Amino acid sequence: MINILSLSNVLKKLKLVQWQILAGPFLILIILSMMVLPLAPFILDLLFTFNIALSIIILLVSMFTTHTLEFTAFPIILLFSTLLRLALNIASTRIILLYGHMGSYSAGNVIQAFGHFLVGGNFAIGIVVFVILVIINFMVITKGAGRIAEVGARFILDGMPGKQMAIDADLNAGLIGETQAKNRRLEITQEADFYGSMDGASKFVRGDAIAGILIMVINIIGGLIVGIFQHKMLFTKAAEFYTILTIGDGLVAQIPALVISTASGVIVTRVSTKQNVSEQMIGQLFNNHKVILLSGIVLGILGLVPGMPNLIFLLFTSLLFALSWLLYNNPPKFKKSILNHDTVNISDDKDATWNDVQLEDSLGIELGSKLVTIIKNNDNVKDDFFHKIRNVRKKCAKEIGFLPPLVHVRNNFNLSQEDYRILIKGIEIGRGFIRCGKFLAIDSKNMLDALTAEEILEPVFNFKSFWIDRSLIDQAKRKGYNIIQDNSIIPTHLNQIILRNSSKLFGRQEAQQLLDHVNKYFPKLVEDLIPNSINLTIFHKVIQNLLFEHVPIRDMQTILETLITNSAIHKNDSLMLTSLVRLRLQKLIIQKFFDNDELKVIGLGVKLEGILLQTFKNGANGNNVIEPGLYNYFLQELKTAIDRQILLNNPIVLLVSHKLRMHLSQILLKVFSNLTILSNLELEETEKPIHVTSVVGS
Known part of the structure; x- marks a missing residue:
């Protein structure tokens, strides 16, 4: 009784084991046995019959x-x-x-x-x-x-980069999810x-x-x-x-x-269609009665030639005529795998719909035809182009304080084969070219010996650079060059463009998304701010102003508290609210722009400062326009001071009166995008000594 129960338990456990797992090893054992052991003729008959049956099954499955x-x-x-x-x-x-x-x-x-x-x-x-x-x-x-x-x-492998780019474009556009994208990538890999x-x-x-x-x-x-x-x-x-x-x-x-x-x-x-082989053959061979009729006529003419087997030929001619007549009266209902465009009439064309309207992407990259090779999947995930693009968005999100829009990558056959460009809302912000398969050796100090290769200006920081082959990498490294892989250039360029143009990327939709995200952590602050204190428009403008002046917005708790505190007095004045938020974020601002113990800045001459204060005071109703001669003189002096700061490797920071900072930011940042303008009040609490290296308008 115990033996029967134990045998039953063993059988139950065997049922849990999938028999498919044992099929492969079992077949290998049979094959090895046939090679080594002598078989009886009856066993050989069984195996030969099994081989024939297996081949028929394989053919029918295919x-x-x-x-x-x-x-x-x-x-x-x-x-x-x-x-x-x-x-x-x-x-x-x-x-x-x-x-x-x-x-x-x-x-x-x-x-x-x-x-x-x-x-x-x-x-x-x-x-x-x-x-x-x-x-x-x-x-x-x-x-x-x-x-x-x-x-x-060969064709499948050549087409993989384009297919991968289409999947990533759909993913970035939000047309498909991560799971669907993974399944489509897996399908391409399996194919x-x-x-x-x-x-x-x-x-x-x-x-x-x-x-x-x-x-x-x-x-x-x-x-x-x-x-x-x-x-x-x-x-x-x-x-x-x-x-x-x-x-x-x-x-x-x-x-x-x-x-x-x-x-x-x-x-x-x-x-590959939605039909099996039999449906494809029958549906496409016997779907046109005219072809069958003409075939019957040709076969009938051959059947009338003396010496030919007339009876057999005429028999098949009759069968083809009968089949043609049946097809004419009963058109086949087979699904065509290829559309017959010749039968489409103009009257069947659909009118334009809203689906035909193409909206501009917030952030896009366009590639020349030859650059498709740099975005192909790499065995090393870290070297994959789209992985680097995703990392850029993550890095910028952590540094700025909001999530940049999805990056849409597409081909542009109007570009030169090795050119690319980066667009924000359809407007070209950056452009460059890449020598596929080569490496970019960058002289970040513009002081190194030249290399025997094609010299260019690096597109992000305009450093002297050279396109080199793999064989020159060691030599370039010994000389002190930084080596960049071809598929890392666009992500690096994109990173700088996002950081420099974050205010353009921060729209009302991003403002609402930011509030929704902050609401998870500070629900009471968000509830008190909108719409009780200010509306979404003012909040959007304040954050946009901060981003325009390259101030990180990571400390959202301080920003919201400042806006709530000062909204009663300056409810609709986004510029004043921006200045007040900056004062609360002064330590973060100093930390961002100054690494050393000493704050080395550009100063403003007393005489010029007085003229500017009087100018903006007179134009308080909104016409803050500097006299053209003074404006040109100011820009020239400031450019000289900025060049000196760059030469001394100091931060490009202009220190001005608090009353001037807001107005000068609106004017000067449009000309000098790398300039930071601080007010004396924003440096009031710092314990670091302030050293003015240059004075504008002295």
């Missing part, structure tokens, strides 16, 4: 698939079926040489049937039929299928792997065909030697027995090989 990826196991099945046939050849050769002298049934009924019934017991006919089958398999089907698989693999595997797997079938010929020759020669010298048979008797058995063995192996080769051809030659 015909009923509607997409190549539905049968991704085909290459490995092709390998195992080839090994199975070769193992059967080894097992049958052993039996033929051991027992072939005993008669045609010595190697089993299957081999005897193929050797006698299919070729009439005539070994000469058998050899001819076998050789023809091998030639058809080797020279026609396998060679053609292998070539198609090779070309298909490339499949055609690559098919290219290699077709070599197995070709090798199998060659092995079939060699095995046949070895069996005949070996059989004659064994029959004549070991069993003292006459030459004619030995030739009859061993040759017939060898031919039967060859045919019973080559017919399944031919069937599987056909399945291989079907898999690689099909065009």
Whole structure:
């Protein structure tokens, strides 16, 4: 009783094990057993029959698939079926040489049937039929299928970068989610792997065909030697027995090989549609009654020629006429895989809809046709182009304090092949070019020895740079150059453009998204701010002003508290609210722009400062316009001071009166984007000494 219960428990556990897991190892054990162990003729009959059934199943499965990826196991099945046939050849050769002298049934009924019934017991006919089958398999089907698989693999691999870019563009546009994008990328990878595997797997079938010929020759020669010298048979008797058995063995192996080769051809030659092979063939061969009618007429004319088999030709002519008449009266309902554009009338064209309106992307990258190669998937995720773009957005989000818009990447065939440009809301902000496959050696100090390569100005910071080959990397590093990979240039350029133009990227939608995010952490502050204190428009303008002056907005708690505190007095004055927020963020601002213990800044001359204060006081109603001569003088003096700061490696900071800072920011930052303007009140709490390196208008 205990034994029965334990056996029942074992069976229950076995049910939990998927039998598919054991199928592969079990098949390998069978193949190895056939190669090593002698098999009885009955077992050999079973295995040959199984081989034939397996080949038929493989062919039918390949015909009923509607997409190549539905049968991704085909290459490995092709390998195992080839090994199975070769193992059967080894097992049958052993039996033929051991027992072939005993008669045609010595190697089993299957081999005897193929050797006698299919070729009439005539070994000469058998050899001819076998050789023809091998030639058809080797020279026609396998060679053609292998070539198609090779070309298909090449085209699939060449098209991968474009497909990957389309997926990332859809993902960045929000048309698909991460899961859907992963599935589509996996499908592309599987398709490339499949055609690559098919290219290699077709070599197995070709090798199998060659092995079939060699095995046949070895069996005949070996059989004659064994029959004549070991069993003292006459030459004619030995030739009859061993040759017939060898031919039967060859045919019973080559017919399944031919069937599987056909399945291989079907898999690689099909065009992926929603139809299987039979539906495609019937639907596209017999869908036009005119073609069938003309074919019947041509066949009828041939049938009337004297000496031709008139009855047979006219019989088929009648059948084609009947089929044409049926098709004319009952048009086929097969789904066409290719649209017939010739039948489309102008009246069928749809009118324009809102779907035809193309909105400008907030942030976009356009690539020349040759630059598609730099965005292809890389085995190392860190080197992948889109991974770097995503990292740029994450880095900028952490540095600025809000999430930049999605980056849309697309081809632009109007650009030069190696050019790219970066756009914000359809307006070009940055442009450059990339030498694909080369590396950019950057002289960040403009003091290093030149390299023997193409010299350019680096597009982000305008440093002297050289496009170098991989062989010059070590030499450039020894000289002190920074080396940038080709697919890192655009992400680096994009990073700087986002940081410099963050105010342009921060729209009302981003303002609302920022508030929604902050509401998770400071719900009471957000509730008190909007709409109780200020509206979304004023909040948007304040944050935009801060970003325009390159002030990070990460400390949203302080920003919201300041706005709530001062909204009663300056509810609709976004500029004043911005100045008040800056005063509260002064330590963050100082930390951002000054690394040293001493604050080295550009100062404003007392006389010029007085003139500017009087100018802005007179234009308090909004016309804050500086007299042109004074404006040009101011810009020239300031440019000289900025150049001096750059030469001394000091921060480009202009220190002015608090009453002037707001007005000068609006004027000067449009000319000097790298300039930071601070007021004396913003440095009031700092303990660091302030040193004025240059004075404008002294």
